[in-house]
Amino acid sequence: MPEVTARGVRFHVQTCGPGRSESPGPGRSEGRGGSSPDEGPAGPVVVFVHGLAIDNLSSFYYTLAWPVAEAGARCVLYDLRGHGRTERPPTGYSVPDAVADLFAVLDALGHHRVHLVANSFGGAVALNAALAHPGRVAGLALIEAYGPGDGPDWNRDFLNRLAQSALKLEYEWTADLLDPGERRRSRAAATADALLNGTTLLDDLTSTDPVRPAALASVACPVLAIYGQHSDMAEAGRLLRRHVPDCEPHTLTGYAHILLPDGTAEILEVLLPWLAHHAGTRAPAAGAAR
Known part of the structure; x- marks a missing residue:
């Protein structure tokens, strides 16, 4: 099982696409950072960030990751702290912790500038990552993302x-x-x-603050926002559309919050062209996602 150790935690990591042979091996651990963008012959790096609790990297591995890899991206998937096959320490489950974990994993793999594809709670992680280190996040594809909010009960x-x-x-x-x-x-x-x-996950998330409109307005990278027609997260999508300077919104007809795996083809129909435009992957042929 491929692993990296970052911030004292063993993370389960999988890669696919060009350059996948650089999956972590013995001695690959925290503290190895890069300074140049991950572009060029090997392709851009696309990192997938999954949701909470029952979720893990497999929700992307069996849906979006391989089509994105076939389009020419180097795909990185990892189980969040406490999820899947990653180690489960008793504490450290706040959004800032998850952001720090993300960049520590990328440092361990030697990736500096990446595109993030995130689902549900992973969207809060990815959005805060782009705000914390704008030079390292080249683009955000947010699927039913938590995070944006403009009221006291945003996460109730x-x-x-x-x-x-x-x-x-x-x-x-x-x-x-x-x-x-x-x-x-x-x-x-x-x-x-x-x-x-x-673990302290529920307590840690209770103290989490939303990403408010003023912060959304400072997002420096292009954002793809995909939400279901009947989603209970529709307000988060509206906030992204209104306040992020470069936001491309999409509503998938007939879906609620759970888009994966049933909406995989519909997501790919908007994700692959967006990555082709912003990350330089190959543009799909018409109808290829289906």
């Missing part, structure tokens, strides 16, 4: 859903212990249970 519903999930997983885990033959829980559900009920 999000946190309530996570808390309800934590209670449900804790109950099901107790039921499993009482009757092990009743059900088999998936590895992903077990990981989510340990993450929500065994």
Whole structure:
């Protein structure tokens, strides 16, 4: 299993596309940074940042990553702290921590300037990363992204859903212990249970601030914003459209917050041309995403 150690945590990393042979090997660890943009013959670097709890890098690996790699990008996927096959420390789950983790992983891999493709909570990480280090983020493709907000209760519903999930997983885990033959829980559900009920994630996210309109106005890179027609995150999409200087918004008809995997083809129809224009990957043939 490819790994890098960054900020004292072992991160599970996968790569695909041109230059994938530079996947981390022995001795690749934190502290190795680059200073020049990751462009040129090997192709631009596109980094995928997944969502919270039940999610991990596989949601991108089996949907968007390989088509993007086939278009000429070097794709990097990693499991966030505590998710998937990445190590799960008890603390460090705030958005600033996730941003610091992202850049530490990129430093370990030797990537300096990248494009970020982010889903759900990963959007909050990617957006804050672009604000924290604008010279390192060449573009943002945000899919149903959390992060933008302009009120005191911007993350209330999000946190309530996570808390309800934590209670449900804790109950099901107790039921499993009482009757092990009743059900088999998936590895992903077990990981989510340990993450929500065994770390400071919920407390860390409670203190997270939204990215307000004034900060959105300072986003220096081009942004692709993809939201579902029936999404409960529609206001975040509207804020991006109104305040980010270079924002290309898209609404996918018939979808709510969950776009992957069912909306993969529709996402690729807008993502691949956007990457071709802003990152220099190959433009897809008409209808290729389907």
